[in-house]
Amino acid sequence: MTDFCALTLREAIEVAKKDGAQPVLDAFAKRAAELNPKLNAFLRFDDRIPPTRCDMGTLPLAGVPISIKDNLCIDGREVTCASKILAKHVPPYDATVITKLKTAGATLFGQCNMDEFAFGSSCETSAFGPCKNPWDLSRVPGGSSGGSAASVAADMTLAALGSDTGGSIRQPAALCGVVGVKPTYGRVSRYGLIAFGSSFDQIGPITKTVEDSAILLNILCGHDSKDSTSSPEKVPDFTQALKRDVKGLRIGLPKEYFIAGIDPEVEKSVRAAAEIYKKLGAEIKTISLPHTEHSVAVYYIVAVAEASSNLGRFDGVEYGLRVPSKDLREMYFETRDQGFGQEAKRRILLGTFVLSAGYYEAYYLKGQKVRTLIRQDFEKAFKEVDVILSPTSPTPAFKIGEKAADPIAMYLSDIFTIPANLAGIPAMSIPCGFTSGGLPIGMQLMARPFDESTMLRAAYAFEQEVGVYKKKPAL
Amino acid sequence: MNYEPVIGLEVHVQLKTKSKLFCSCSTEFGAEGNSHTCPVCLGWPGSLPVLNELALKLGIKVGLALNCKVAERLKFDRKNYFYPDLPKAYQISQFDMPVNGKGELLIETKTADGKMIERKIGVTRAHLEEDAGKLLHEGIMDGSLVDYNRGGIPLLEIVSEPDLRSPQEAYDYLTALKAILQYVEVSDCDMEKGSLRCDANVSVRPVGQEKFGTKVEIKNLNSFKMVQKAIQYEIERQTEACENGEAIVQETRLWNDVKQTTFSMRSKEEAHDYRYFPEPDLVPFTLSREAVEELRKTLPELPRERAKRFIQEFGLSDYDAYVLVQEKKIAEYFESCIREGANAKLASNWIQNELLSLLNAKNNTIEDCLVSPHALAGLIRLVEQGTISGKSAKEVLQEMAATGKAADGIVKEKGLVQVSDTGLIEKAVEKAIAANPTAVAEFKAGKQKALGAIVGMVMKETGGKANPKVVNEILCQKLK
Numbered sequence: 028m029t030d031f032c033a034l035t036l037r038e039a040i041e042v043a044k045k046d047g048a049q050p051v052l053d054a055f056a057k058r059a060a061e062l063n064p065k066l067n068a069f070l071r072f073d074d075r076i077p078p079t080r081c082d083m084g085t086l087p088l089a090g091v092p093i094s095i096k097d098n099l100c101i102d103g104r105e106v107t108c109a110s111k112i113l114a115k116h117v118p119p120y121d122a123t124v125i126t127k128l129k130t131a132g133a134t135l136f137g138q139c140n141m142d143e144f145a146f147g148s149s150c151e152t153s154a155f156g157p158c159k160n161p162w163d164l165s166r167v168p169g170g171s172s173g174g175s176a177a178s179v180a181a182d183m184t185l186a187a188l189g190s191d192t193g194g195s196i197r198q199p200a201a202l203c204g205v206v207g208v209k210p211t212y213g214r215v216s217r218y219g220l221i222a223f224g225s226s227f228d229q230i231g232p233i234t235k236t237v238e239d240s241a242i243l244l245n246i247l248c249g250h251d252s253k254d255s256t257s258s259p260e261k262v263p264d265f266t267q268a269l270k271r272d273v274k275g276l277r278i279g280l281p282k283e284y285f286i287a288g289i290d291p292e293v294e295k296s297v298r299a300a301a302e303i304y305k306k307l308g309a310e311i312k313t314i315s316l317p318h319t320e321h322s323v324a325v326y327y328i329v330a331v332a333e334a335s336s337n338l339g340r341f342d343g344v345e346y347g348l349r350v351p352s353k354d355l356r357e358m359y360f361e362t363r364d365q366g367f368g369q370e371a372k373r374r375i376l377l378g379t380f381v382l383s384a385g386y387y388e389a390y391y392l393k394g395q396k397v398r399t400l401i402r403q404d405f406e407k408a409f410k411e412v413d414v415i416l417s418p419t420s421p422t423p424a425f426k427i428g429e430k431a432a433d434p435i436a437m438y439l440s441d442i443f444t445i446p447a448n449l450a451g452i453p454a455m456s457i458p459c460g461f462t463s464g465g466l467p468i469g470m471q472l473m474a475r476p477f478d479e480s481t482m483l484r485a486a487y488a489f490e491q492e493v494g495v496y497k498k499k500p501a502l
Numbered sequence: 503m504n505y506e507p508v509i510g511l512e513v514h515v516q517l518k519t520k521s522k523l524f525c526s527c528s529t530e531f532g533a534e535g536n537s538h539t540c541p542v543c544l545g546w547p548g549s550l551p552v553l554n555e556l557a558l559k560l561g562i563k564v565g566l567a568l569n570c571k572v573a574e575r576l577k578f579d580r581k582n583y584f585y586p587d588l589p590k591a592y593q594i595s596q597f598d599m600p601v602n603g604k605g606e607l608l609i610e611t612k613t614a615d616g617k618m619i620e621r622k623i624g625v626t627r628a629h630l631e632e633d634a635g636k637l638l639h640e641g642i643m644d645g646s647l648v649d650y651n652r653g654g655i656p657l658l659e660i661v662s663e664p665d666l667r668s669p670q671e672a673y674d675y676l677t678a679l680k681a682i683l684q685y686v687e688v689s690d691c692d693m694e695k696g697s698l699r700c701d702a703n704v705s706v707r708p709v710g711q712e713k714f715g716t717k718v719e720i721k722n723l724n725s726f727k728m729v730q731k732a733i734q735y736e737i738e739r740q741t742e743a744c745e746n747g748e749a750i751v752q753e754t755r756l757w758n759d760v761k762q763t764t765f766s767m768r769s770k771e772e773a774h775d776y777r778y779f780p781e782p783d784l785v786p787f788t789l790s791r792e793a794v795e796e797l798r799k800t801l802p803e804l805p806r807e808r809a810k811r812f813i814q815e816f817g818l819s820d821y822d823a824y825v826l827v828q829e830k831k832i833a834e835y836f837e838s839c840i841r842e843g844a845n846a847k848l849a850s851n852w853i854q855n856e857l858l859s860l861l862n863a864k865n866n867t868i869e870d871c872l873v874s875p876h877a878l879a880g881l882i883r884l885v886e887q888g889t890i891s892g893k894s895a896k897e898v899l900q901e902m903a904a905t906g907k908a909a910d911g912i913v914k915e916k917g918l919v920q921v922s923d924t925g926l927i928e929k930a931v932e933k934a935i936a937a938n939p940t941a942v943a944e945f946k947a948g949k950q951k952a953l954g955a956i957v958g959m960v961m962k963e964t965g966g967k968a969n970p971k972v973v974n975e976i977l978c979q980k981l982k
Contacts, residue, residue, distance in 0.1 A: 100548045113547070120541050120550060221547040225782035254550050255784050333782055336582050339591025340545050342649070359584055381583070382777035391779060 048090030086132025114364025122219020140174030169199030192446025201469020216251030335378025510979030565602030
């Protein structure tokens, strides 16, 4: 009998088109019920196919289960951002990506655990308990889209949506040994994504294979009149891009990404990947992105500034938690004190501070200037190369609790992923090997704005050559 | 020491669009609470704003009418503060790059000694922002309710330079500004419905001193008269404080219309730090000069131009012209009367002195008026031709306003046609002279008043229809 859960998205769609989606859904429902108590990857899951969709088989996704990070609005379903302040919150509308998935015939399956409001790199700040790494239950799956990555890695879902503000798709994908794509800023509509850093946030797929990501990107990308920051840029068929090889492709290795503090096994694995590309006919060049070292600092100024403003609306007035109090002021204080976790409070405070009168110029404005410099670094680099290759995360999955008390150490785990968000360029992580201890290692590919095709092509060529993705965690 | 006031006004005007500034919800006034709302204007998590282009166009048109420098690059900012009427905890507004930069407004105003003068009042900026919801406290026992129907309605905030020097000037500035907004057809400018709101910044300084005094902001001003009164009160309060050597505290004060005083709402220390920063959900964009020039072409004749034309074309006095143009609909009504053949000066008088007071008494506007310009022109013609007396005409106008009937019909119906037949009048005059020898004698002895008794009898004799002018002429002839 086929193990439906082990199928890739493409394979499952073929099965569902032939035999209907129900057997596939049943298999995932069973596996999710079995594994979720161990992993806590889903905050909730629901595999009921809406009865009106009898035409499922003719639709691109044919009714197969896709899981959704819990910061994407689904009409009529609870969506919490893994925060107490939004517990029991039921949005009255669908995010644009949800509408697109529904139209394409997806069954919205699990709603994935995450760091509270996407603030974190370990999934530990979830108000509903940490999610665990399927490769080692004592380790974090990464974050903030930890539940999305863990559920895909554990075959609890065929694919999942995540969101990426500073690496929140790519870093957990790397730590869980799956594929995660952050498209160009503006490629995918943010309408219905509960905002963290509005000028950074992008929604993207987390999948088992590069091809699966291309299939989902075809559905997710495109201009949306409801999102003024979404781009009118034409969307190519990303699955077609995979057919070309990488002969003559110029791949850059940024020297600033191979620094002290990077895990030697991670570095070795990524350098080996470069050799494989060489073998495949690509040209490898060392490049420089000189302002990389400022990325984390700039990000923690500009993104938290936006976050502090975006989270103002959680004030107990209209929706979510309200702590009854004697007057309005106290209601605000109590609701926000009890509703937000530590990391959310830290970022709200930081963001409020950097926007305050007298500090705005020194922090926010300067941060924006450095952001421009970082963007220019990439513009220059992409004159020399077509794709940039780097580690996704400086380390493999770390232990639960290891960095929880040290926010700076935690922030540094996004050091390689943040620059792409600052510049708005597309970036992705694919598995490139394992540590001697059996933990997955991910490598990052970055490309020019709106050139996801070249990035996916490079990723696919490597994946097909090496086949790392075929290895599964023992659960 | 003599003190002079320095006044600046901030006017918020709702732009007359069908849908809100960042979503497609209706802007209709008076709908059931929270019925014109959606995830965007309710600030639901995940929702995003999309700019209403019509609102932008209306905003630019106002800027052009105020001779503002229209921005080349458009950007929005977030103004962050917590209040239940602000669902996102920030208002999308414009901070350092307003759509309309510096401009000016020429106003006609009266000096203390009653002279009409022209003053140029600087406009600092006019920017777009979204309105907040409305808190309802009345009749609610425990807490308050919020109605977000108003939330997200487009507002243009027009900020004046501190160029105004008296409550009267402030009043005249508001009148002139309202006229422009109505001419450009961007707003209803109805203070009662809140589609026009005004805050005043007031300070005083010793005459001759260049440096401004400490300013106080006054809010809760619900009519132009209130603005005028509150400023007057505030000038007196501050002047008195200065004379007593007290320092003025920088603060926001509210006008209490019952007590006719202002009182402190919050001090400068309690003022919000709004933490403005660029709205990341709306990308900055360039306004093409061609598009701005296209909008300029759509501007109608503005009140001042129209007043100048009335003076030139129709020979109206400055005063009459400026009064007539203040309300666009009245100016249009006036012009229609002239097109219907009415004498301009008479039409101006009849509209200003009679028609408007009739309408005001019933709280009607010119749009509700049952007297068409054609009908008023007809009435004026009857007076001009001497068919009816001015006195009867007022009576006829009342009837016209009440029933919508034409003047000649009413005149016939009521038998108000003046008798100008000299033969008939002569007979009546002779009869009256014969019957009043005493009065005649008195008149001849130099007592002008004595004539009244004779005229009275003539009128009685003719049923009040004799043309008084003709009666007088004949009487004078006979008694010579």
